[in-house]
Amino acid sequence: GPLKEVYFFPTEVACTERLFTPDSPFPCPCPLPHNVNTSFTRLLGHILSASSSLDLCVFAFTNLDLSRAVLALHTRGIPIRILTDMEYTLITGSQIGVIRRAGICVRCDSGAVHMHHKFAVVDGRRLITGSLNWTLTAIQSNKENILVTEEPDLVLPFITEFQRLWDVNDPA
Amino acid sequence: GPLKEVYFFPTEVACTERLFTPDSPFPCPCPLPHNVNTSFTRLLGHILSASSSLDLCVFAFTNLDLSRAVLALHTRGIPIRILTDMEYTLITGSQIGVIRRAGICVRCDSGAVHMHHKFAVVDGRRLITGSLNWTLTAIQSNKENILVTEEPDLVLPFITEFQRLWDVNDPA
Ligand SMILES: [Zn+2]
Ligand SMILES: [Zn+2]
Numbered sequence: 293g294p295l296k297e298v299y300f301f302p303t304e305v306a307c308t309e310r311l312f313t314p315d316s317p318f319p320c321p322c323p324l325p326h327n328v329n330t331s332f333t334r335l336l337g338h339i340l341s342a343s344s345s346l347d348l349c350v351f352a353f354t355n356l357d358l359s360r361a362v363l364a365l366h367t368r369g370i371p372i373r374i375l376t377d378m379e380y381t382l383i384t385g386s387q388i389g390v391i392r393r394a395g396i397c398v399r400c401d402s403g404a405v406h407m408h409h410k411f412a413v414v415d416g417r418r419l420i421t422g423s424l425n426w427t428l429t430a431i432q433s434n435k436e437n438i439l440v441t442e443e444p445d446l447v448l449p450f451i452t453e454f455q456r457l458w459d460v461n462d463p464a
Numbered sequence: 465g466p467l468k469e470v471y472f473f474p475t476e477v478a479c480t481e482r483l484f485t486p487d488s489p490f491p492c493p494c495p496l497p498h499n500v501n502t503s504f505t506r507l508l509g510h511i512l513s514a515s516s517s518l519d520l521c522v523f524a525f526t527n528l529d530l531s532r533a534v535l536a537l538h539t540r541g542i543p544i545r546i547l548t549d550m551e552y553t554l555i556t557g558s559q560i561g562v563i564r565r566a567g568i569c570v571r572c573d574s575g576a577v578h579m580h581h582k583f584a585v586v587d588g589r590r591l592i593t594g595s596l597n598w599t600l601t602a603i604q605s606n607k608e609n610i611l612v613t614e615e616p617d618l619v620l621p622f623i624t625e626f627q628r629l630w631d632v633n634d635p636a
Contacts, residue, residue, distance in 0.1 A: 298621035302577065405474065405605040408595050421611065423580050423595065433577040435629065439593065439611070439618060446611060449470035457607065 294442040299331035301424060301436040306330050308357050311340055312364060331438070332431050335420065336361055338440055342370050342414045347454050349375045349409040352386070353426040359387035366396050374398045375457055377407040387426075399461040407457070411450055419447040466614040471503035473596060473608040478502050480529050483512055484536060503610070504603050507592065508533055510612055514542050514586045519626050521547045521581040524558075525598040531559035538568050546570045547629055549579040559598075571633040579629070583622055591619040 307324040310316075311333060320326060339346065339361045346365055353359070353376060366372055376388055378400040392398045401407035411421035422438035424430050441447065478500040481492040492498060511518065511533045518537055525531070525548060538544055548560055550572040564570045573579035583593035594610035596602050613619065 293617075296615060296617040298618060300621070300625050401607065403607075405601075405607065408602065408606040408608050410595055411609065421595075421609065422593070423582055429577075430580065434580040435573065435575075435577065436580050437583065437593065437622070437625070441618065443468060443615070445465075445468040446470060446613065449472070450609070453472050453609070 294444070295418065295440065296443065297334070297440040299334055299438050299440070301331050301431055301438075302433055303331040303431060304328065305432065306333060308333060308336055311336050312360060332357075334440075335424075335438060338414060338418065338420055339412065340364065341418075344370065344415045345413075346370060346372045347375075347413045347416075347451075347458075348372070349407070349411050349454055349457065350426045351377050351406065351408050351410060352430075353388055353391075354385040355426045355428055355431060356387070358426045359390060362387075362391060362396065363394055366394055372396050373454075373458060375407065375409075375454065375461065376400055378402045399458060399463065401457065401461050411454075413447065413451055413454060416451065417447065418442050419450050421450065466616070467590065467612065468615065469506070469612040471506055471610050471612070473503050473602065473606060473610075474604055475503040476500065477604065478505060480505060480508055483508050484532060504529075506612075507596075507610060510586060510590065510592055511584065512536065513590075516542065516587045517585075518542060518544045519547075519585045519588075519623075519630075520545070521579070521583050521626055521629065522598050523549050523578065523580050523582060524602075525560055525563075526557040527598045527600055527603060528559070530598045531562060534559075534563055534568065535566055538566055544568050545626075545630060547579065547581075547626065547633065548572055550574045571630060571635065573629065573633050583626075585619065585623055585626060588623065589619065590614050591622050593622065 306328040307322055307326045309320040342365050420440050424436040424438050479496040479498045514537050592612050596608040596610050
């Protein structure tokens with residue numbers, strides 16, 4: 293059947309360099325464990341697997357590895373749309389400014405209420421959703437979950453909701 | 465295939481009385497809309513559908529309807545286990561005290577880090593998971609999602625993680 297995976301956090305800390313530079317002939321010199329699959333490297337791998345689009349709807353986004361992944365996809369020319377919470381783009385360490393300055397399309401939900409979603413749709417087909425915010429605390433400290441699936445009955449409602457929120461928050 | 469449903473919030477406000485007293489011969493006199501299915505009435509319906517067990521892992525629990533549902537299941541003799549975040553049991557309006565005094569088994573995650581999950585497993589078979597905390601703000605105001613499924617590949621990892629966290633937080 294279609295892809296169905298569940299990952300729990302916190303995750304062990306492991307080096308993520310290889311995911312970004314798979315063709316490098318040099319071993320990474322950093323002191324972290326290498327060649328280790330963790331919940332986080334799998335999440336990063338799913339994001340980096342995008343080949344045609346990434347739609348991302350997150351409340352908070354401070355994680356540097358996830359920011360690097362989004363910027364890498366942008367460099368590859370993959371269309372990216374990010375929907376985030378207005379209030380939280382201003383917190384310390386928010387990657388939203390960096391991402392926007394790179395030329396990626398970001399819309400902020402400016403409603404009086406929080407945009408509390410944390411989901412991504414990769415290539416219009418693969419849903420990543422759960423309790424996990426895209427922050428360092430969430431990944432290394434909190435007890436969290438994500439679920440990754442290509443089940444159409446689960447993915448399609450999120451695609452529709454993303455488009456609805458995207459249209460509602462059109463600044464034009 | 466197995467049950468797969470997705471609901472988005474905020475939801476319209478509607479009366480939930482009928483879910484608790486399905487056999488009442490009297491119409492509810494309250495001013496809210498009646499006979500309306502919303503994301504929230506569907507969530508409540510899934511919880512109230514429990515016939516053999518309810519395992520609940522939530523960060524924050526202040527919603528009165530959800531508390532009433534849990535207490536109703538307890539009255540019916542259905543075994544309930546609740547795992548929650550220590551720090552958040554003390555917030556204003558937390559239902560954890562009421563639930564514990566009713567004799568329901570509650571364990572608090574006392575780790576230094578937040579137990580940020582928000583999932584439930586009904587009858588060891590039906591998973592309810594997503595971004596939604598069991599609070600009034602989450603349900604009536606925030607933009608949130610829940611996913612309800614009986615796909616074993618998605619449900620079983622949550623059952624295993626619940627049992628693991630339950631055992632880790634055994635106060636005995
Ligand atoms: Zn390294
Ligand atoms: Zn009523």
